[in-house]
Amino acid sequence: MNRDFKKRDRELEERISRDYQRMVKECDLHLDLMERELPPPIEPLVEQLESSGISRRSFMKWSAATTAALMLPPIFKSRVARAAEQFGRVPVVWLHFAECTGCSEALLRTSYPNIDDLILETLSLEYHETLMAAAGYQAEENLEKALHDFPGKFICVIEGALPTGLNGKYLTLGAKGRTGMEIAREVTSKAAAVICIGSCSSFGNVQAAKPNPTDAKGISDALGIQTVNIPGCPPNPINFIGTILHYLMFGALPPLDSLGRPIWAYGKRIHDYCERRPHYDAGEFVEEWGDSGAQKGWCLYKMGCKGPYTYANCAKVRFNDGVSWPIMGGHGCMGCVEPNFWDTMAPLEKPIAEKTFGGGEKTVDDIGKILAGVTAAGIATHGTVSYIKRHNQKDFAKPEDEV
Template identity: 55%
Template sequence: MDGFNAMFEKAKERIEILSSLESTKEESIESMLDKKGYDRRDFMKWAASITAMLSLPSQFTPLFAEAAKLADRLPLIWLHMAECTGCSEAFIRSDAPTVDSLIFDHISLEYHETLMAASGWQAEENLEHAMKKYEGKYILLVEGGVPTAMNGMYLTLGAQAKTGLSLVQEAADKAAAIFSIGTCASFGGIQAAAPNPTGAKGVDKVVNKPVINVPGCPPSAANIVGTLMHFLLFGTLPALDRYSRPKWAYGNRIHDLCERRGHFDAGEFVESFGDDGAKDGWCLYKQGCKGPYTFNNCSTERFNQHVNWPIGAGHGCMGCSEPNFWDTMGPLEKPLESHLVGGLNKTVDNIGTTLLSATVLGIGAHAVASMFVKNSDEQEGE
């Protein structure tokens, strides 16, 4: 509890600092919330969900509520590199409060090529003005891999044809914090897949400052908003794993909390898409699900306002939040031989299930035992 108490006091100090900063909006966030029809109960429910998502005690809920009300004190600059804009699509679908009331009305989004009205010279002027006016204060979010081959000439932006590489480096140098949004910005993504002719890299490989990676193709809106809220309240980076991903979001494997985990433990696998096992929601491992070696919270947060996710819809995890997933996680609809116990993948039909390496994947002994019990029962019944 001493650690949480220290965090609590630090958060209170952070609230005082944010309160002293000049608002970028003419109207207060509280006033906007009232106009949007959100009462205090709804707003506190949202703050409580953020608190729980970040694995913090409930006493932090009022602080997150206060931090959200002061969110317009921290301007955002969102840059697009080599990407499909899917991460922005995920971001604008954050659900409660809605994106326009929480993100765009409350947080000062100074630059976003997809969403802003300005274009051409005016857009570039807005970006340069924001970087100068809020130097050392703004949060930089980058979407997309950064091409580095030919000195970055595979991607040029705007009327001045600046390279994406130079633009990211310039913006990062003046930012208070840097977030890589999506797998492309975090690790290069599909742009960095072999043979990677453009030399695409993650943002952290081209700047000299700490970067928080929020991978996924796309990441859930919850992971984006939660990471922003953590920095807003504490002013520091959250606890990160070895790939600079927030542990609160990427600390568990998809497999750990998967709704089909019980079928995995029982050795019940979909043998082909559309079979009876698929209809009954059995485990998709044998159809190439990468959940046992992918770290993300998709199984709990889901997508489209928490309605569903790929495994729930009947297709295995592709491992999209892992580095180099396009090269290392294929083929997408077959198990990875590199992660199987030697030889067993060749006799999968005889054994009745595929035994995963407990050393590599950390699968519990109970799961291994249950597979063989199931197989033994089936053989006795024949």
């Protein structure tokens, strides 16, 4: 019996090792291809790191952490570093619709650049309404040029929801007064992949909150296409960077959950990684802001923490160079990466009424069973660029063997 187990383990190990060897080969081939086919970055990352006083050693430490975050084995560490150096080769067209520009602000603006920020600065932004100097007809020409120069090769990043009411007329943009719907349809149809940055473009967010007078929707819903969604209000930069790195390394976007979110970043609940979890298990809760439980760092469930219903890696990767994250700072998670969180997670500082603690649930799995209706983060589909191109009609439930 024991011998059978050992044999099975050995076979499994050999299979995993063969799979990784195949992935390494594919990764090297794709990185070579990217270097050959795409123009070199205007501002090479190595120079950016040097001028900011960031050592190679720190960069390799960052690569190791990012490799782990991407759920890849250590053999990919040097490949993640190589892909990061090529980040600026991917042409990006960045569209803004109904939003506050907070995602761009959070991702691209910083007074104390860390490695994530420097990598984002190398992005080859062919068009970005907030950052480009051009305006009016000249801006529209820039967009046309980008679509003409990189057909099927650029990544379309979208920030903001699409108002679909009145045939899209709640949102018109640019000198020609085209609707957001028209622009989004044209640009996404020519892109290699569409990445929705933030909860607005992913799921509609505050624009789509009740009563939603403009009938605002996330891009996937509004256009009926599959998108890669990086929700968050704002999202963590590493989730965007990791998704592009995966594309650079494998020529494909990472596997997605049923809501279009990369599984490596959104595959686990906040509650599963939370440092306050032992207090939850011990029944130790903050009952009031500033009480002795708050001072001792107890669980924030009774103060409305939505960590048990929220799928994201905030606790693992944290924000601001890994310094902290909301629960560490003393406030519960608001579930900002989940669809319609303004409506489904309200009230934000109280437990959800019909799902309060004390309903018999004792473990996170019990909560998961009770709350299965709140989030539908079933791990269902693999989103690859080819998949997106072959299935531009929304179809999240394709079996994996078709991908």
